[in-house]
Amino acid sequence: MIRYLLYLLALYLSLPFNNTVEVALMILFFVIIKEDPRFALIFAFTVGLLTDLYYPIRLGASTIVYITLTQLLLYLKRFLVLNPPTTIATFTVLYLVKTAALNIFVAAHIDAVRIILTILIFPPIAFLLDRIGFGIWMKKQ
């Protein structure tokens, strides 16, 4: 429960910077990988909704994309062996698919710098969340 509140707090704190580096998506990815699937879905809905409200393009657009990708990843998770390289690769794919989907769906602007920054910053954030949430650095599952 405390961890759930921590995710929510981290989400709110990261939202103002989400236009530069998509920390919200990193947190969501972490939740999908580590937490209960139902919570992951609700959290995806929250992330999408808050993103839609904070960076308004079309209410519901990001929410649908986030929920769909979350459900997809929850399904694929059972087939993945999540060690650090595959985790980073999975996040990269998820992020690129999400960016492409939003671009197709609502013609959202594609910012190459943001994409590179987000991918580069993901590993330390994931390690940090692992450390804070579970008291470990990222390890093989």
Added chain:
Amino acid sequence: MRRQQILLFILLFSISATPIFLSENANLHLARHLSSFLLFPFRITTAIVEYLAISNARIEKLEKDVNQLRLENAALKDRLVVDTTHFESNSYTLLKASVIGRDPLDINGYLYIDKGTSHGIFENQTVLSVEGFVGKIKHVGASSSIVETIEKQGFTVSAIDVSTGIHGIVKKQENLMFLYIRHDDAISVGDSISTSGMSEIFPKGIFVGSVHAISESEDMFFKNVYVTPAAQINRLVSVYIIQDTSVSPLRD
């Protein structure tokens, strides 16, 4: 578990899809209502930051105003008698007069002013400037008077050192001197000298000048105390005459 997850997904998907199919106005309306409470922390933070920014700007403006007022205050103090003297008055009034001339033989010794008996001026009334003590009325005409200033050779006024309370006499000799100060009197450079009131002419508490030098003399009892006059006589364009409302013009 798996079924619950699928149902939850369908539910959330449906909720998310609903705004997509709403009209643009309804979509905006819904977004506004949702953001009013979901983004409440950001609104509070933004409001606080804006408030701090505005407060900061206001503080800077007020500091500027204060500095400006300080400058103005300092400039105004140079013009006000009451702010630059220790003049204590209950029954005195001040009459302003303009300096209309000077004695060509003693430029700073005598001043001609544009007030005379018709304005209630009589001999020996005390004359001030914005900076402090100037002198006394020496001669009165119907509409003009002559002021004998502290720069006139031989002019004397009984005075007191404000910080130590030592009495003496300020006299214009070659320099302006504070006389009858004993060798062991604790007078220091920078001390303020004001009228002592030990006189029938000058009221107590008018700033005469400040001690600028002290030297030992050959005199057995007294040392030399040099005073810088408060008023710069050669710059005066107007003066104030102290009128004692409780005293008749017969005083001498």
